[in-house]
Amino acid sequence: GVTAIGMAVIPGAFPAKDAGDAPxxxxxxxxxxxxxxxxxxxxxxxxxxxxxxxxxxLVGHRRGExxxxxxxxxEIAAQDPGTATHALYGATVSALAxxxxxxxxxxxxxxxxxxxxxxxxxxxxxRVYIVEKLLGRGGHGYVFQVGVQGEQExxxxxxxxxxxxxxxxxxxHDAALEREREVYALPNRGMVKxxxxxxxNDSPYLVLEKLHPHPGDWFKGKPVDVATAIxxxxxxxxxxxxxxxxxxxxxxxxxxxxxxxxxRMSNAEGEINDxxxxxxxxxxxxxPVFMDMGIARARREVDRQGGCLGELVGTPVYLxxxxxxxxxxxxxxxxxxxxDVYALxxxxxxxxxxxxxxxxxxxxxxxxxxxxxxxxxxKLDRTDPxxxxxxxxxxxxxxxxxxxxxxxxxxxDPDVRASSQRLFDMCKAAFTVVERRKKDVDxxxxxxxxxxxxxxxxxPRIKPxxxxxxx
Numbered sequence: 001g002v003t004a005i006g007m008a009v010i011p012g013a014f015p016a017k018d019a020g021d022a023p024x025x026x027x028x029x030x031x032x033x034x035x036x037x038x039x040x041x042x043x044x045x046x047x048x049x050x051x052x053x054x055x056x057x058l059v060g061h062r063r064g065e066x067x068x069x070x071x072x073x074x075e076i077a078a079q080d081p082g083t084a085t086h087a088l089y090g091a092t093v094s095a096l097a098x099x100x101x102x103x104x105x106x107x108x109x110x111x112x113x114x115x116x117x118x119x120x121x122x123x124x125x126x127r128v129y130i131v132e133k134l135l136g137r138g139g140h141g142y143v144f145q146v147g148v149q150g151e152q153e154x155x156x157x158x159x160x161x162x163x164x165x166x167x168x169x170x171x172x173h174d175a176a177l178e179r180e181r182e183v184y185a186l187p188n189r190g191m192v193k194x195x196x197x198x199x200x201n202d203s204p205y206l207v208l209e210k211l212h213p214h215p216g217d218w219f220k221g222k223p224v225d226v227a228t229a230i231x232x233x234x235x236x237x238x239x240x241x242x243x244x245x246x247x248x249x250x251x252x253x254x255x256x257x258x259x260x261x262x263x264r265m266s267n268a269e270g271e272i273n274d275x276x277x278x279x280x281x282x283x284x285x286x287x288p289v290f291m292d293m294g295i296a297r298a299r300r301e302v303d304r305q306g307g308c309l310g311e312l313v314g315t316p317v318y319l320x321x322x323x324x325x326x327x328x329x330x331x332x333x334x335x336x337x338x339x340d341v342y343a344l345x346x347x348x349x350x351x352x353x354x355x356x357x358x359x360x361x362x363x364x365x366x367x368x369x370x371x372x373x374x375x376x377x378x379k380l381d382r383t384d385p386x387x388x389x390x391x392x393x394x395x396x397x398x399x400x401x402x403x404x405x406x407x408x409x410x411x412x413d414p415d416v417r418a419s420s421q422r423l424f425d426m427c428k429a430a431f432t433v434v435e436r437r438k439k440d441v442d443x444x445x446x447x448x449x450x451x452x453x454x455x456x457x458x459x460p461r462i463k464p465x466x467x468x469x470x471x
Contacts (some may be wrong), residue, residue: 062343120166120205124196126151129166129207134152140176140294141169146207154195156187157447161209164195168205176294177204183293184208186249190239192262192291193446209446211262211289216351218277221413223354226395227459228281232288233348234427235452236261240344241420244337250299252335253290257318257464258350260292266449278464283438284452299337307334316375317357317385318343324325324379341423345409349386352402353394357385382412398458401430431456 120129127150135143145165152160169177184194184206196207214232215224224232243251265272265285272280280286295313302309312323312333320342325333346357356364361383363374378385386406392399405426408418418426427433433456462468 006470016316020090026233038394040466050471080182082120083424094202120146120198120200122150122196122207127196129164130164135165138292138294140173140180141167143167145210156193156445157209158445159447161195161447163210165208165210166205167208168200169203171203173294174204177206179296180293181206183296188243189287189444189446190236190243190289192289192295209264210267211291212265212286214258214261214263214351215281215289215469216258216354218274221354222469223394224351224353225462225468227319227456227461229348229352230427230431230433230456230459231284231452232261232263232351233344233432234424234433234454234456235288236290236344236423237420237427238453240290240340241424243290244299244340251293252297252299252302252337253293253340253343254295254297254314254335255318256290256340256347258347260287260290261347261351262291263287264289264446264449266447272286274470275464278462278467278469282464284455286451287449287453297335302335308332309335314339314343316370316379318346319379320417321379321382322414324376326380334414336414337419338417341409341417341420342414344420345406345423346385348409349391349406353387353390355387355390358383360387360390398430405430413432427456428454431458433457 118131120131121127123456124127127148129148132145132147137143146164146166148164152162154161167177167180181194181197181204184191187193192211193209194206194210198205198207212218215228216222217243223229240253240256243253265280265286293402297309312319313335314323320339323333323335323339350356358364358375358378361378363371363378366374369451377383388403391402391406395402405423408426409423411417424433433454436452436455437450439453
């Protein structure tokens with residue numbers, strides 16, 4: 001019984017005219033436009049005339065009744081924006097808050113996820129995965145380190161693989177893991193490599209190559225040195241540009257954040273200690289990659305939907321403002337390549353400063369739903385997520401250029417926001433980014449890393465024996 005028409009479904013069918021560019025019109029708005037359609041003899045305009053007559057009756061009937069839900073929400077927004085935010089986002093926030101609380105628990109709560117020391121045979125029975133330890137959890141699954149026994153040869157690797165990562169779906173999240181498996185089915189050197197997939201305890205799992213954390217995670221929350229932070233950022237911009245423009249299967253990642261950025265390093269020498277890790281960082285002997293594709297979407301699919309996914313997709317902190325539907329209904333949430341650019345730029349800020357977006361505004365003093373509603377308000381108000389004073393303290397010489405790049409990549413308007421190519425060019429000019437090696441033309445091997453393709457030459461690189469990480 002809601003007198004509202006979703007015009008976002010057929011945006012080209014009628015001109016907006018006096019109704020503005022609102023994707024949701026009331027019956028009166030639509031009726032006003034329909035009355036302007038000139039009568040013809042063809043069946044189309046005859047159908048429009050019949051529909052107009054029906055709408056006349058509906059609007060006339062509804063004038064004497066309570067306003068529609070859309071109208072009510074608009075009225076609430078005018079009088080009390082906070083209440084309207086809760087009305088529109090309440091269910092989404094409750095679900096996200098629950099996931100966040102579960103991630104902060106020390107151990108998995110589902111009995112079937114306590115897999116340590118279990119042996120999981122591969123579906124083809126050629127190998128066994130021995131679960132060694134829990135590495136972490138996300139909204140869709142748990143991640144374990146596993147030893148590989150039996151067949152250790154995998155496509156794309158020169159040497160046998162003895163250690164890998166197993167990701168198993170949480171109950172009710174099988175679809176996300178299946179989507180991730182489909183994404184990894186077409187290997188991309190800019191993403192984590194899928195080794196195997198199967199089912200355990202009626203839950204699907206993925207076996208992935210073992211990667212290494214970026215320095216901020218390796219050294220437990222310390223800011224990443226300026227040279228390395230820029231190197232990671234510019235190389236991931238290069239990777240992201242390729243993923244968005246891939247001829248066979250262009251993707252939108254939709255969940256870029258520091259937790260989902262990893263480093264690929266050659267492991268011929270076995271386990272890597274702090275000294276070896278820092279040596280590889282200082283010499284560029286690594287490749288930054290994206291991981292966790294549980295909510296990635298085919299770009300063409302998103303384009304067909306006009307960028308509207310019908311729900312809030314991603315981690316709220318890193319989502320661009322345009323992905324949040326407006327309270328008054330004049331704007332639906334919209335996703336595009338610019339959404340990924342925003343998230344990657346915000347991740348760069350966090351790597352560089354060691355501080356989370358918006359933390360200078362006290363948002364992390366709040367818990368659960370209160371924190372999420374505050375973040376949503378920040379997004380709707382287009383509040384600047386970065387603290388430029390922290391940027392200046394981290395980058396004394398060159399702070400202005402870094403701030404300009406952050407502004408370009410975090411612009412609240414996606415039509416004005418810099419593209420991944422534009423940001424790459426800005427970094428190239430500001431930080432004297434040069435090509436370290438040519439793009440590979442031969443077959444790529446995931447355990448034989450050639451290192452960074454490009455790197456900056458403006459800022460000094462860390463010295464493995466003495467640096468900020470070892471203080």
